Amino acid sequence: MSINNTSAIILNVTPYRETSCILKLFSPEYGLITGIAKGVKKLKSRREPLERGFHINLTVYLKNNRDINTVSNIHIIDFFPGIRNNLQKTAIRDITFELIITSIINYNPQKELYSILLKFLSQLEQLSEIDILYILLWRFFLKFADISGFGPDFSQCIYCGTPVKESSYLLINKGGISCRNCCKNDFRNSDFLIPERLLYVLASSILQYDNIPAFGSAELLRITRLAVSYCRYHLDIHREFKSLNFLENLFLSETNCTCLHIGF
Amino acid sequence: MIGPLEELVKSFCRLPAIGQKSAWRLVLYLMERPEAEAYELADSIRNAREKLTICKRCFNYSENEICPVCSNLARDQGCICIVEKPVDAFAIEKSGRFRGVYHILGGVLSPLSGITADKIRIAELKNRVITEKPQELIIGFGGSAEAETTALYLARLFRNDNVRITRFARGLPAGLDLEYVDQITLTQALNERTDIIYGE
Numbered sequence: 001m002s003i004n005n006t007s008a009i010i011l012n013v014t015p016y017r018e019t020s021c022i023l024k025l026f027s028p029e030y031g032l033i034t035g036i037a038k039g040v041k042k043l044k045s046r047r048e049p050l051e052r053g054f055h056i057n058l059t060v061y062l063k064n065n066r067d068i069n070t071v072s073n074i075h076i077i078d079f080f081p082g083i084r085n086n087l088q089k090t091a092i093r094d095i096t097f098e099l100i101i102t103s104i105i106n107y108n109p110q111k112e113l114y115s116i117l118l119k120f121l122s123q124l125e126q127l128s129e130i131d132i133l134y135i136l137l138w139r140f141f142l143k144f145a146d147i148s149g150f151g152p153d154f155s156q157c158i159y160c161g162t163p164v165k166e167s168s169y170l171l172i173n174k175g176g177i178s179c180r181n182c183c184k185n186d187f188r189n190s191d192f193l194i195p196e197r198l199l200y201v202l203a204s205s206i207l208q209y210d211n212i213p214a215f216g217s218a219e220l221l222r223i224t225r226l227a228v229s230y231c232r233y234h235l236d237i238h239r240e241f242k243s244l245n246f247l248e249n250l251f252l253s254e255t256n257c258t259c260l261h262i263g264f
Numbered sequence: 265m266i267g268p269l270e271e272l273v274k275s276f277c278r279l280p281a282i283g284q285k286s287a288w289r290l291v292l293y294l295m296e297r298p299e300a301e302a303y304e305l306a307d308s309i310r311n312a313r314e315k316l317t318i319c320k321r322c323f324n325y326s327e328n329e330i331c332p333v334c335s336n337l338a339r340d341q342g343c344i345c346i347v348e349k350p351v352d353a354f355a356i357e358k359s360g361r362f363r364g365v366y367h368i369l370g371g372v373l374s375p376l377s378g379i380t381a382d383k384i385r386i387a388e389l390k391n392r393v394i395t396e397k398p399q400e401l402i403i404g405f406g407g408s409a410e411a412e413t414t415a416l417y418l419a420r421l422f423r424n425d426n427v428r429i430t431r432f433a434r435g436l437p438a439g440l441d442l443e444y445v446d447q448i449t450l451t452q453a454l455n456e457r458t459d460i461i462y463g464e
Contacts, residue, residue: 012376013409018281048446051409052376079448084409087416094376101376246375253421 001063006030007077009117010054011097015041021050023071024101025058028114032104035060035071053093054079055118082125089124091250092137094243095228096120099144103235116143132212134220135201141227142202150175150234154199157182167196170226172233191222198223221251269295321392323368323385324350333357333365340364342399346389346418348372348411352404364402367392372405372414379410381417389418393425403431433458 008027016022019041025033035058040050050056059073083089096117104110120140127133145151156163158176168177169192177194197213215223228244231237269291276287294302318324319331326332333339333353343364347353353366371384381387393401403418405411419429435453436445445453 049407049448053409076447081448081451084412085416087413087420090409090413090416091375098376242378242380243375246373246380249381250417250420 001061004029004060004062005057005073006060007055007057008033009114009121010050010052010056011101013050013052022068023050025071026100026104026110026114026117027060028111029109030060030062030106031108031110032100032106033060033069034067034106035069037071037074040074048074048076050074051079051084052097053083053090053121055121078122078125080121080125083121087250088130088247089133091243091247092133093121093124095137095224095241095247096140096144098241098243099141099228099231102237102239102241103148103231113144113147116140116147129212131215131220134215134224135212138198138223138227139202141231145231145234148235152176152230154194154202164199165196168194168199170194170230172226172230175234192226194223194226195219217251221248322353322366323370323388324353324366338363341396343402344389344392344396344398344400345402345404347404348406352406356404364400369414372408372410373417374410375413386418386421390421393422393427398427400428400430403429405432407434 006027006029008025010023011026011032012024014022014024016036020036020038021040023035023037025035027033037050054076055078057073057075057077058071061070061072063069083093100113100117104113117140120136123136124133127136142151152170153176154164156176157168157179158171158174159178159182162179164177164179166180168179169183169189170177171183172192195215198215201212224247225244228241232241272291272294273284273287276282276290277284282290294305315327316325317327317329319326319334320329321334322331324331324333328335334341340363344367345353345356345362345364346367346369347356348369348371350368353368356362356366367385367389369384369386369389371379373379373381373384392398401418401422403415405415415431422429433456435449435456436442437449442450
């Protein structure tokens with residue numbers, strides 16, 4: 001058995017028996033780990049409460065061939081109150097968590113992805129403009145795809161090779177975009193359209209918050225679905241993202257936009 | 265071993281927080297007590313299952329179609345306290361401070377676990393708000409992330425319904441030293457601090 005101190009982000013909390021809970025954690029050194037925190041819900045426990053989305057320091061007691069490890073000495077680094085108190089932000093955060101839970105392999109170091117997730121959470125915490133929150137989410141998906149090796153190429157048309165400067169179609173299975181001239185009829189579907197202003201936002205390395213183009217509600221949802229579909233296709237995830245459905249329901253209750261479904 | 269004993273142990277094991285060892289202890293205890301006591305327990309379980317139903321208004325357990333709390337006209341029918349489980353309503357009732365009525369939601373939203381608005385009694389609550397037109401909805405949940413999500417969801421759902429939406433105050437528990445309070449509770453206590461009015 002090895003005893004290790006690490007930091008982690010809590011991706012999910014499942015109550016276990018009366019006073020314990022099972023945590024799904026994402027840490028830089030071990031990737032996805034499952035840990036049991038014993039006695040944290042005891043009335044007399046002086047341990048800190050644990051919730052999804054918290055950034056914590058902890059000690060993990062790792063044992064070979066064990067699915068669930070014991071965790072202790074948990075201290076909260078940041079609990080992101082700005083996300084916790086905002087329904088939209090919580091829903092957006094949960095989509096990234098679901099992506100990690102469904103795609104990352106246990107006990108594999110994920111330092112780069114961890115720092116990207118942490119940065120994403122910090123930005124989500126601070127910002128409040130709705131369009132920017134979604135752009136943060138899309139950029140997270142793009143970086144996730146880059147790290148995982150299937151990042152789409154937005155610089156040029158995959159057929160003719162010319163630099164793309166106008167709205168184009170994302171070809172999910174080909175991992176790139178096609179200009180309007182080259183795009184075959186099957187993919188000439190507005191669901192797969194990447195607007196010119198989004199290409200600009202995704203291409204810039206630093207996000208200029210005062211220069212963000214506006215997207216409509218339906219557009220925000222469509223592009224989010226497109227990003228999720230892209231990752232699901234390349235990661236071979238067949239089930240729908242429950243967190244995305246929740247976000248969609250929130251949207252539908254707010255606006256009267258129609259439900260979009262992008263398959264692959 | 266002994267068939268009926270093992271069967272009983274198995275039944276006890278199905279109860280929450282009861283493992284094999286505790287189940288055996290309970291079963292052997294029951295066997296050692298007078299016969300009448302064991303039958304009394306069995307009768308109580310049967311009675312509760314046969315006689316209790318779900319209140320059509322608040323969805324709490326009740327002997328009649330409408331529970332005593334909902335049918336009591338002395339209570340404030342315009343103030344609905346929304347709780348997750350029946351046990352929460354019992355806990356509030358024990359305090360003796362609440363004079364309104366309840367709505368048992370039957371769970372809290374947990375999108376990652378697939379518990380969405382249609383799986384709990386949110387539609388029924390919406391109907392209640394439309395038909396009964398209460399003045400206040402008190403969100404009486406615990407402090408988990410899911411409870412927080414549900415509270416925000418409900419606040420959003422009823423924001424245009426001309427009803428006051430409140431929640432339980434969150435902060436320091438009675439009798440606890442400040443140095444042992446976690447940062448979340450302390451932040452909430454600071455954010456939701458109240459005025460001290462001298463003389464009231």
